[in-house]
Amino acid sequence: MWDHEIKAMASAHAIIAAAVFMATVLPGAVVRGFSVCGTHLLWLYSVSGAVAAVSVAVFWLLGITRPTKKHTLGYKLSARFQQPHQLRSRLSRLFRSCVYFFLSCLFFHTVVVLYGAPLIESALETFSLAVLLTSLTTLRCLCVLGPNVQAWIRVFSRHGAMSVWDTCLQITVVCTVVGAWVGAFPIPLDWDRPWQVWPVSCSLGATIGFLTGLVAAPAWIHYHRKQLTYKCK
C-alpha cells in the first residue's frame, strides 16, 4: 500500500546503517590504536555523531518532519507573508530541539544510573551512553515528530501511529532500548572480557538493537502492509 514510502524508508535505513558502519571503520585510519572496546568512548561518539548527522540530513531531505497543526498554520501564514517570521520560527524550533536533545541525555543518564550504573565513578561513560541512546532514539523522534512531547507520548500507543514513519519509529526505538537493556545482562558475569566493561556491552547492545530495528522496521511494515491502517494520513 505504501510501497513508495517503504522503499524510501529502506534506503534511508541503509544509509544510516552504512553511516554506523563507516563510523566504526573510518576512525581506525585516522586514530592510531582505534578499536571498539579499547577506545570505546571515541567509537561511541563517532557513531552517535554519524547517526545524528546522517539521520538529520536524510529526514530533512525526505521531508518527513511533520510540524504540529498550530505550527503548520503559522508556517503557512508566515511562508506567505513574512519571511523573517518563518526564520524565527525555524530557529526557535531548532533551539527547542537542541534543548530537548540535552534534556533527553539527562533523562537517559538518570534512568541508567537508577538502573544501577555507578553514580560518580564513571559518570562520563554513563553520560556518553546516554548521548548514544539519545541520538539513536530521541533524535529520530525529533526528526519525525518535531519537538512535541505530547506527540511522542501519543506515538507510543497501540493506535497512535499516524503514518508508516511513526510505525517505523516505534520499532526502531523499542529495538534500541531493548538492545541496551539486554546489553546490561553480561556485565555481572565473571568472564573478564574487554566488552564486559561498563558501558561497552550496553552501547554495543543499543547499536545492535538499533541496526536490528533498521532492518526489522521496513521488513515488518512490508509484511503487514495489508493490515496497517492509519487514521489521518
Add this chain to the structure above:
Amino acid sequence: MKALPVLSLLLCVCSVFFVGIYLFVGGFLLVRLEVNRTSTCGDVLQPGGGEPSAAAAADFCRARPRFRRAVLLVVDALRIDFARFDARNAAPRPHENKLPVLQEAAAARPAHGRLFPFRADPPTTTMQRIKGFTTGSLPTFVDVGNNFASSAILEDNLIHQFGQAGKRVVFMGDDTWESLFPKKFHRSLPFPSFNVKDLHTVDNGILQHLYTTMMGGDWDVLVAHFLGVDHCGHRFGPDHPAMADKLTQMDGVIRAVIDRLQNDTLLVVMGDHGMTDTGDHGGESHKETDAALFLYSPAPLFPGPPSQSEPDVVPQTDLVPSLALLLGVPIPYSSVGQVLLPLFPPHGQTDGAVGGLSQLEALWINAKQVNRFLETYSGMAKDIPPENLSQLKDEFSRLSSEYLATVGEGRPPSPELAASLQAYLTSVRDTCRATWARFNPLKMAAGLVILAFACLTCFILSELSLTLIREDGRGLKGPVVTALAAAVCVAAGQLLTQGYVEVAWCLAAAALSSELLFLWTAYRSRVTAVSKNGSKALKFASWLTPRQLLTPPLLVPLLRCASLLSDSYVIAEGRVVTFLLFSLALYIPFHLNWDGLLLPPSHDPLKSAGLLPSPHLSPSTVRKESGTLLGCVGLLIGSLYLSLSFHGCREEQGACQPSPFLSPLSRLQDSQLKNLHYVLSVFSLGVWTYLLRRCLRHYGNLNSSGGAVFVARWILPLLSVCLGLHWAVSATPEDSFRNLAELISLAQLSLPRAAFCLLGLGLFLIWLDPLTVFIKTRAAASARNSALPPPRYRASTGISPQAELHHLIPQIYQRMRRSLDDGGSSGELSGAGEVDSRPAVEAYGLGTVYSAPLLLFCGLLGIGLLLLHPEGMALSFLLLLLEMGALLHIHASSTTLKGLHGTYSGGFKVPWAPIVMWALAATQFFHATGHLPTFPSIQWGAAFVGFPDGHTGTILPASLVTLNTFASHILFAVACPLLLLWPLVCEVRGSRGGGGRAACGDEGEDAVMEMRLRENPQLFSSALLQLSTRYLFIHGAQVFASVSAAAILRRHLMVWKVFAPKLMFEASGFLVSSVSLLIGVTLVLRVDVAVGRWFKRIIPDVAR
C-alpha cells in the same frame, strides 16, 4: 465466602512443594552431627586390656612414637595418574610422567617409600577434604555443630592433637587452613587462595619459606599446601603445557624436600582430591576422588615387602589414625578411618622397629576408638539405621572378647582376627559413608520431578481457580484420596520387600500421584470444555498459548529463574532482582500508554464521534489516576535505588563495601555519627508508625473500640517507643554510665522482652477481634428514606470526596429487613412494602474492613521484625513500607484506569504484573535488609535480642534467626492479600459500573469498596485463591530453578559455595513465605467470618 476450599487447596499445593523440596534436599544435602569431644592421651578405651597393669595405662601414647617429626606436602588436586610413572610411555601427555621422583624413591628403597591411590569422599572440594583428612571423618555439606558462624573446625582433629602433644605445627599455603584452624598453628604463612586464575602466588610463597623453615629446627609438623596444580586444572585443564610445568615444579619441590629429610622425619605427599578431564572437581567420579598418597622416610617405614596385604586403594580417612599412631598422638575422637597396616610390623616383630605398635595392637586401639565414637554418635543422632548399628555392636563385642581371650592367654593371634578387625572397621566406615557422604540421585530426580509438576499444578490452579471454587473443592477429593492410596501402597510394598518403611518415598508417591491426577483432570476438563462449546474452550485454552505466556510480566520471572543457574548472577542477586523489578516498574506505565489508558482520550473529533462517549470518562479523573500512578512509580524507583545502599557483601565480590547501616550502633566509635544514625532510625520508626495510623485513620478505621483498634491506638505506638528505647539502651557504650550499669542491663533484658510481649498481645488481639467498624445509630426517619424503597446497601453522601477529606468514610448502612443469607442472591427481591420508620445505621470504616486488620497486622509484624535487625535497618524497613504502598497504589491505579476505560474484565482478578513485582520485592528486600544467601552472612545477633546471656534450647534462637533472615519474605507474604483488596479501597466511585453489574445510574445500589467482596463471595474466594497460587507459583518456580541449578551443576566449582547455600535459602524462604501467606489468607478469612457475624448481629437489631 468459602473458606475451606481455599485453605485446603493452598495447603495441598504447599505440602506438595514441601515434599518435593524435602526429597531433593534429602538426596542432595547430607547432614551430619558434629561430636565435639576430643581424645586425650589419658583416655581409657572400653573394653580395657586383659592385664590390670595395662588397663590402668591409657591406650593412646602408650608406646614411644616411631617418628618425631612429619612433613605434610598437600598438592591440591594431585590425581593418582599424575603421580604414576610409566617409563614405557613414549609420548606422555602433559600431565603424565611428570613426577618421576616418587617412582624413583619407591623403587630404590621399597622399605622407605611407597605410592598409594588415595580415595577422597565426595564432596571433593578443598575445604571438605581438609576437614576429612584432619578429622578422619566424612564431612558433609552441612556439619551441624554448635557454632555455625565461623568455618573453624570444632571437631577433634590432627592439628589439635599435635598441639595437645606439644608439637609445633608450622603451616604455609592455602589460606583455607587458616580459617579452619584459627590460632592452632605455631607459625603460619597463609596465601590467598581465592583467585583461581593465579597459578603461582601460593606456590612461590611456600617455596620462599619451605626450605629455610625445614633447615631451621623450629618445627615438628610442617604442613605445606600447594594450589598451583588445582588452579592450573581450573584454568587450563589437565592437558595443557602449563600443567606439565606445574607438575615438573612439584617434582623439584619433592626432590628438594626428600634431600633435606632427617631420620626421625616422615614425609607425606598427597593430593586432597583429583580432577575431571576438564579440570573441575566436587563430584564423585573416580577421576575426582582418586588422588595420590606417597609416604616416605629416610628410616625404614614399611616393615614388610610390598606384596603383603597391600591395599589397592587407601581411603582418605585412613591417613588420620595412621599418622596419629606413627607420631604418637591420640586418634581424633570422631575419626572413622582404619590404620594403614603396611606401616606396622606384624605381631611378634615389634622389636625390630623402634618401640612401634604391632599391626594387631594398632588395629585393636583403632577399633576401640571407632567403637567409642559410634556409641557417642548413635546416642546423639538417629540417622544411622538401627539394624546396622546393632549388627556393628554385636560384631565388636564378639571381636573384643576374642581379642581379650587371645591376649590374655598370650598365644599368637590368628590372622583371621586381624582380618575381621579390619572388616569391622571397613563396615563402620561404609555405614557412615552410606549415611553421610553420598548424593542420592534417585531422590534428587524424584524431588525435581515433583517440584516441576508442583509448579505446573500451581499455575493451572491459578488459572482454574474460579471453576474449582464453583465446584466447591470437589476436585480436591480425588487427588487427596489417590495420594493417600499411593502412600499406603508404597508403604505396604516397602514393608513387604524391605521390612521397613522409608517415609520419603511414601510422601513422594503421594505427591506425584495426586499431582498427576489433578493435571489429568484439568486436561480432561479442558478437552471436554472444548468439545462442549467454543466460547468456553477459548477461556480454558487461553492460558496455554505462548502469546499469553510470553508477556513481560511472565518473562521477568523467567529471566529471574534463569539467572539462578549462573553463579555470577547468584552472587550479584541483589542487583539482578532490583534491575528486573525496575524494568517491570517502568514497563507498567509504558504498557498502559500503549493501550492508550494513561492519558485521557484525545479530543480527536473523528474518534469521539465514532465511539460511544463513555459516561465514566472524565479527563480529570484519568489525569488524577495517571498522576498517582506515575508518582507511585517514581516512589517505587526511588526506594529501589535507595535500597541498594543497604546491601551486604559476599566474599566473592572483591571491591564491595558493606552498608554502614549494617553494623549495630554500639560498634560505632564516632559519637556524632552514632547520634545521627540513631536519630535517623528513630525517625524512620516514627514515620512507619505514623503512616500506618494515618492510613487507618484516613479510612475511618480508628473509631470503634474493638481489639484491633485498641492495638492501632495504643499497642502500635507503645511498641515503637519500646523499640526506640531499646536501641538507645543497646547503643550506650558500656563504660559511660557506670552507676547505672545494673539498670542498663535490666533494660537490655526487659525492653525487648516487653516488645515481644506487646507484639504477641497485639497480634492476638487483632486475631481475636479484627473488626474496625464503628457503628453509629441515628434516628433517620427522614422523608427520603420512606420515599425510596430501601436499597440493600446504601452509601449516601458520606462517600463523597468531601467526606474523605474529613478522614472518614462513613458508609450509611441502612435498611436490612432480612438476614444476609436471604438477600445474598439478589437485591431486587427486597420488597417495596417494607415501609420504614426505623433507625438507620451508619458504619464507619466498613469499606476497609478487610484491609485494615491486615495492614495493622503487617505493620505490627514489621516493627517486631525490625527489633531483630540492626538499628540502621529501620531506614530500609521504611523503604519497604513505602515500596509496598507504591506497589499497591500502582496496582490500584492501573486497575482503576482499566476500569475507567471500560476494558476491565470484571471480577477481582489480580493480574500477573503486580504479583511478580510483589514477589521480586520480597527477594529485593531480603538483600536490602543486609541479608545474603550465604551462611556466614546470617545475622546471628538476632538470637540474642532480649536474651543477652544466650539460650538453653535451640528452638527459640533458631526461630529468632529465621524471623530475622526472612523478614521481608514474611512481610510481603502476609501482606499479599492486600493486592486483592487495594484496588477496591482506592476505587473511584462509579468506575465499575460498566463491569458485571448494570450501571443503572443510582450508585446507591452498589455495594462500595470491600463490601463488594461480600456481595460476590464466590468471586472473592476464587480471586483470593488465584492470588495466593500465583504468588506461590513465582516463589515455587524460583525454588525449582535453584534446585535444578544445584542438580545440574553439582560438579561445579562453586556448588558448595554458591548454589547449595542458595538452594537452602531459597527453599527455606519458600517455606517461610508459604506459611506466612497462609497466615495472611487465614486472617482475611477470619475477618470474613467476623463480618458475617457482625451483620447477623446488626440485622435483627435493626429489624426490631
